[in-house]
Amino acid sequence: MPIRALAFDVFGTVVDWRSSIIAELSEFGREHGVDADWSRFADDWRAGYVPAMDRVRRGELPWTRIDDLHRGRLVELLDQAAITVSDTDIDHLNRAWHRLDPWPDSVAGLTRLKQRFLITTLSNGNVSLLTDMAKRAGLPWDCVLSAEIFGHYKPDREAYLGTAHILDVAPGELMMVAAHPSDLRAARDAGLVTAYVHRPLEQGPDRTPERPGHDEFDITASDFGDFADQLGA
Amino acid sequence: MPIRALAFDVFGTVVDWRSSIIAELSEFGREHGVDADWSRFADDWRAGYVPAMDRVRRGELPWTRIDDLHRGRLVELLDQAAITVSDTDIDHLNRAWHRLDPWPDSVAGLTRLKQRFLITTLSNGNVSLLTDMAKRAGLPWDCVLSAEIFGHYKPDREAYLGTAHILDVAPGELMMVAAHPSDLRAARDAGLVTAYVHRPLEQGPDRTPERPGHDEFDITASDFGDFADQLGA
Numbered sequence: 001m002p003i004r005a006l007a008f009d010v011f012g013t014v015v016d017w018r019s020s021i022i023a024e025l026s027e028f029g030r031e032h033g034v035d036a037d038w039s040r041f042a043d044d045w046r047a048g049y050v051p052a053m054d055r056v057r058r059g060e061l062p063w064t065r066i067d068d069l070h071r072g073r074l075v076e077l078l079d080q081a082a083i084t085v086s087d088t089d090i091d092h093l094n095r096a097w098h099r100l101d102p103w104p105d106s107v108a109g110l111t112r113l114k115q116r117f118l119i120t121t122l123s124n125g126n127v128s129l130l131t132d133m134a135k136r137a138g139l140p141w142d143c144v145l146s147a148e149i150f151g152h153y154k155p156d157r158e159a160y161l162g163t164a165h166i167l168d169v170a171p172g173e174l175m176m177v178a179a180h181p182s183d184l185r186a187a188r189d190a191g192l193v194t195a196y197v198h199r200p201l202e203q204g205p206d207r208t209p210e211r212p213g214h215d216e217f218d219i220t221a222s223d224f225g226d227f228a229d230q231l232g233a
Numbered sequence: 234m235p236i237r238a239l240a241f242d243v244f245g246t247v248v249d250w251r252s253s254i255i256a257e258l259s260e261f262g263r264e265h266g267v268d269a270d271w272s273r274f275a276d277d278w279r280a281g282y283v284p285a286m287d288r289v290r291r292g293e294l295p296w297t298r299i300d301d302l303h304r305g306r307l308v309e310l311l312d313q314a315a316i317t318v319s320d321t322d323i324d325h326l327n328r329a330w331h332r333l334d335p336w337p338d339s340v341a342g343l344t345r346l347k348q349r350f351l352i353t354t355l356s357n358g359n360v361s362l363l364t365d366m367a368k369r370a371g372l373p374w375d376c377v378l379s380a381e382i383f384g385h386y387k388p389d390r391e392a393y394l395g396t397a398h399i400l401d402v403a404p405g406e407l408m409m410v411a412a413h414p415s416d417l418r419a420a421r422d423a424g425l426v427t428a429y430v431h432r433p434l435e436q437g438p439d440r441t442p443e444r445p446g447h448d449e450f451d452i453t454a455s456d457f458g459d460f461a462d463q464l465g466a
Binding site for chain 2: 067118120126127128130131132134135141142143144145148149166167168
């Protein structure tokens with residue numbers, strides 16, 4: 001079956017969330033005259049992401065968008081660090097997730113891939129987050145799809161099948177692209193084609209993600225340029 | 234309240250559905266060696282649109298996307314004209330609605346407006362239709378929103394409020410842009426700001442749409458260039 005559309009995971013796959021968040025936190029610290037280990041703060045902030053989504057996935061929380069899950073965790077971490085700022089300042093800092101910078105090869109690679117395929121996000125980030133991010137960073141999506149649209153966070157099957165349905169393609173005509181094997185395994189279980197892109201710096205210079213076996217996914221690529229080469233785009 | 238996002242009606246407002254559909258039907262006729270009054274066929278095809286959506290809006294039909302509503306009407310009209318073609322040919326012709334051409338000022342106007350505002354579709358067309366159309370015509374949307382995402386066709390209130398919610402803006406920060414007063418009146422009733430853009434040729438050269446009073450909507454514009462001028466974009 002030919003591939004008709006590519007659905008991209010975003011945090012870590014398209015954008016370097018960690019460096020961006022550390023930079024935003026450092027700026028926040030300078031503005032407010034507070035200091036902390038901002039790298040650790042960024043990692044702790046991100047570490048709240050999966051457990052919070054899992055509460056939604058298990059039905060313990062009603063649908064809650066990532067902006068609100070991020071904000072809840074941020075307030076906890078600021079409290080723990082005894083940092084007191086206004087709600088407006090918290091809102092601005094929380095929206096740092098709307099201002100993440102892409103990896104150096106992302107825009108050029110997506111621009112090539114867009115010539116040949118329909119390209120969309122399929123992220124757990126909410127639509128406004130993804131749209132703001134794309135506008136600021138110049139990510140040339142054909143459309144912006146999100147777990148928010150399907151009411152199911154990845155790796156719920158509904159997110160992958162919902163994407164195929166709304167794009168009017170068969171699951172086997174849709175390729176999920178991600179730097180995270182767990183996302184790709186769930187996509188594959190739902191019938192999608194899969195592409196792993198290695199992002200060795202996602203967790204910072206001191207933690208190297210385990211690279212899956214070369215045969216586990218349909219494509220394994222070292223970056224978006226290599227990925228576009230392999231797809232002939 | 235400042236305007237933060239612009240939501241555009243698409244059929245008739247951004248694209249010239251009638252000329253595009255007549256051209257596709259004429260091409261279809263030539264390929265299949267059949268003749269008909271294709272202008273009238275196009276108008277009859279489009280005339281099935283609102284009654285079909287209204288059946289969904291009243292709950293007489295479950296959610297059905299525009300592609301399927303269009304196809305149902307097309308099959309009826311081909312039957313009435315005693316034109317017999319394959320299902321594949323019907324599918325291709327039905328997807329003419331994915332290949333509509335923009336009005337001459339649409340791409341340039343949207344490109345200007347995008348510099349200053351978040352721009353999205355808010356159309357009754359389904360997501361894959363809108364995405365295919367944008368890709369082919371170069372419509373530079375920041376994101377693609379559709380009645381399909383909200384499970385409610387315009388003029389249901391949920392479509393307008395759903396757009397504000399998913400973009401994380403207040404209804405009064407969202408401007409609905411359309412060539413159709415009925416769409417704008419429903420948007421206004423939901424609390425949105427409104428802009429009317431006159432498209433005198435939407436129904437063809439022989440039918441001129443009634444122009445609403447200059448004061449009825451927040452902005453009245455003669456085309457997207459004039460609209461961008463009035464917004465200072």
